[in-house]
Amino acid sequence: MRCLRGDGHVADLSEATTPGTRYRVEWVEVPDRDARTVSVRKQFTDAEVTRSRKLEGAWWGDGGAYFVASYARHDDGSANEHDGQVWFYDPRRQTVTLKTIFGVNTDPEADNGNYDGPDNITVSPYGGVILAEDGEGVSHLVGVTEQGKAYPLARNELNDSEFTGPTFSADGRTLFANIQSPGYVFAISGPWGRPGNGHR
Secondary structure (H helix, E strand, C coil), X not given: CEEEECCEEECEHHHCCCCCCEEEEECCCCCCCCCCCCCHHHHCCCCCCCECCCEEEEEEECCEEEEEECCECHHHCXXXXXXXXXXXXXXXXXXXXXXXXXXXXXXXXXXXXXXXXXXXXXXXXXXXXXEEECCCCCCEEEEECCXXXXXXXXXXXXXXXXXXXXXXXXXXXXXXXXXXXCCEEEEEECCCCCCCCCCC
16 A cells, blocks of 8 residues: 555655545555465565554454554654554545554553554444554553543453453443453443533
8 A cells, every 4th residue: 555645645644643634545465465485565665555563453444444553663764753653544435544642651661641552443333443552561541532532441450461452242232352361252241321521
């Protein structure tokens, strides 16, 4: 995928720092899709595709695909630092839009509304998305409103393992989520409602 700002090439998704940033998308053919001789990421120059660090979670919903960049740092070649971006790809418009961004979490052991390293993602039937943190320190399930505001939904009090695989039941009444180690699955019931933008 190659992102464009007007006619200009966007080299890295970390260039975007403001929710609502939208780029036009062009798809680039992969010469060796099976990576028989060369890793897919090494088949392109930086001028041919748009790169990002630690692309992980993805979920189809709201007529497009949400995808997550877990973090970016200057020392890995990123233009700007962050501790998580959520993007939305709109196939009809052929665009990607930054839905939310987490600033660098300077104290991941504190539980004060700082989140880092989002990974797995699901779309909530009540609006917004639910993210599983895979960062440093305290691990949460984090909700993000349709306006891009993050709020805590659950915290792992058991150990330092990450939350994984959040998904709602077909009727939308139960959110299932896991703690990766030792492999617990939780069924979280409501009452659910549309999150307000006032949540933090």
